[in-house]
Amino acid sequence: MPPSTDSRDAPLYRQLAALYEQAIAAGSLTPGMRMPSVRELCQRHQVSLTTALQVLRHLESLGCVEARERVGYFVREPGDLALPRAREPELHEPLAHDPRVFAGINERISGFLEKARRAGPLPLDLGSAMPAPSLFDSAALNRLAHGLLREQPDILVYGPSAPTTHPDFQQAMARHALTFGVCIAPGDIGATLGNSEAVNLALDAVAEPGDVIAVESPTFFGILQAIEVRGLRALEIPCSPHTGMSLEALELAARNEPRLKGVVVVPHLQMPQGSVMPDAHKERLVALCVEYGMALIEDDIYREFVESPHVLRPAKAWDRQGDAGQVIYCASLSKSFAPGLRQGWMSAGRWQARVQMIKFARTRNMQTWSQLLAARSVDSPAYERHMRRMRAQLRIQREQAARAVARYFPAGTRLSLPPGGLSLWLELPQGISSTRLYDDALHNGIRVAPGPMFSNTGRYEHFLRLSCGMPFTAQVEAGYRTLGALMAAQLAEQPAAVRRAA
Ligand SMILES: Cc1ncc(COP(=O)(O)O)c(C=O)c1O
Incomplete structure (x- = not known):
């Protein structure tokens, strides 16, 4: 795979990452070899700890190295992923600022959901970003639940009224936040119905109908839906599949759009691209939000899913506390602990009282x-x-899924393996319609998440999100084979000239 060409104008961490990428491509660093540690990189290149860490994370996001918990970074096996990597988009400007892009997502999502409902129970769900039930520790949860009921038989009466959050939950989450470098007073923590309610409350608190909210492009459709139902307008900001939202484009939008009231980001394993925002970007993002008076709504549902030898800090770690807080931190245990409990939480900085x-x-x-x-x-x-x-x-499941993509999907499919999480985001060859693939897959008993669910700009028609939450069984592999065949059939229908251009 040719190394990416980072010019001398690129940030220092990119230049250094390009050097190591070339060394890996040239065979000076071979698969399985341990990469220099963060400290070694600091000494060797006279750079800060942050820059050294960014170098390794960037190489990881490019698929050149892998993190092994508590040990360090290692050069990956080649051929792990014989696929071209995700392309960097044109990052400098917000995407089409056109009234038509502000509406329609709810109807589109409802359309997809309705088709799936009509198809009935499907043998294979590759559409939901959800770990398989077998990945949760249900025995431990059962023990905990029984113990709690024995100890507090009246637990199902009304809990605390306003403020509505239980003090034990506030204490536990405040201690939990400390483990990832965020100090929040227990009283500033609010329980919510999943991460979804937290983001919805944040939007209610910071904006009113007609206001603009900047979002990553592509982004989790739940965020676009929440914006649309409130009569707000989503402004899509281009996103690197490796480092997240383009801060240049965000700043341009902040300068030119007086009604821009907030920004929603998923900094860790951005949904659906899987990028992890470098710390320096988080810091700058918070500073930009302070400078332009925008609320930063941080959806941090996937932080714990990132494979990293270091504890990752959310943008909230760079926020000032209490009244001055510009970051509304939202998280949930839906993906990690027990989806059915719908237990989310938030800390809303200077909007805390309003949110409550x-x-x-x-x-x-x-x-x-x-x-x-x-x-x-x-x-x-x-x-x-x-x-x-x-x-x-x-x-293991992500890598098995990625290998199946390499084996069965048409040539030209692009994928950057994310450093964690539950799903893969694929760019399919031009000319393939993921909307049509959705219909064809339903007919074959498979559910997928087509690109147009993740944006209102129409630019992700040939993209697809696939879940790797379930163990990679023979049935799952057969599903990938079927999807590959359906795409090959679409390509075969195209005139030869179009196929050559793609
Ligand atoms: C980025 C993101 N935020 C929020 C959610 C929903 O979270 P919850 O189920 O806790 O409401 C999801 C679920 O897919 C998600 O991907």
Whole structure:
């Protein structure tokens, strides 16, 4: 694979990463070899710890090296992924600022969901970004639940009213936040119904109909839906599949759009691209939001899924605390602990009182039950052990899925293997319609997530998100083979001239 060409104008970490990428391509660094540690890179190149770490993370996002927890970074086996990597988009400007791009996502999502509903129960769901039930520690959850019911038989009466969050949950999440470098007073933590309610409340608190919210492009469709139902307008900002939102494009938008009230980002394993935002970008993003008076709504649902030898800090770690807080931090245990509990949480900085008021007016008391279960679990050493197991299993599944893509999908399919998480984001050869693939796959008993679910700009028609949350069984492999055949059939229908141009 040819090394990416980072020019001398590129940031220092990119220049150094390009050097190591070339060394790997040339065979000076061979598969399985340990990469220099962060400290060695600092000494060798006279750079800061942050830059050294960015070098390794960037190489990881390019698929050249892999992180092994508590050990360091290693050169990857070639052929692990015989696919071209995801392309960097044109990063400098916000995407089409056109009234037509502000509406329609809810109808489109409902259309896809309705088709799936009509298709009935499907044998293979590659569309939902969800770990398989076998990846959760249901025995531990059952023990915890029984213990809690024995100890507090009246737990199902109304919990605390306004403010609605249980103090034990606040304490546990405040301690949990400290483990990833964020200091939040327990009283500033609010329980929510999943991450979704947290983001919805944040939008309610910071904007009113007609206002503009900047989002990553592509982004999780739930964010676009929440923006649209409020009569807000989503402004899509280009996103690197490796480092996340383009801050240049965001700054341009902030300068030119007076109604831009907030930015929503998923800094860790951005959905759907899987990028991880470097720390220096997080710091600059917070500074930009402070400078232009925009709220930073941070959806941090996937932080614990990143494979990293270091603890990752969210953008909230660079925020000032309390009243001055510009970052609304949102997270949930839906993917990591127990999806059915719908236990999310948030800390809304200077919008905290407003968020609490809206929350109480809307939903009043929260369930004590799920808050206490979540609090006890997150606060135990077993939780980190469980997450380590989950990350290791998901990594095997992602790699198996990626190899199946390389084996069965048409030539020209692009993929950058993300450094963690539950899904793969694929660029298919031009001319393939993922909307049509969605229909064809449903007819074959397979559900996928087509690119147009993740944007209102129409630019992801030939993109596809596939879940790797479930173990890679023979049935899953057969599903990949079928998808490959369906795409080959689409390509075969095209005139030869179009195929050559693609
Ligand atoms: C980026 C992102 N945020 C939020 C959610 C939903 O979170 P929850 O189920 O906790 O509401 C998802 C689920 O797919 C997601 O991918």
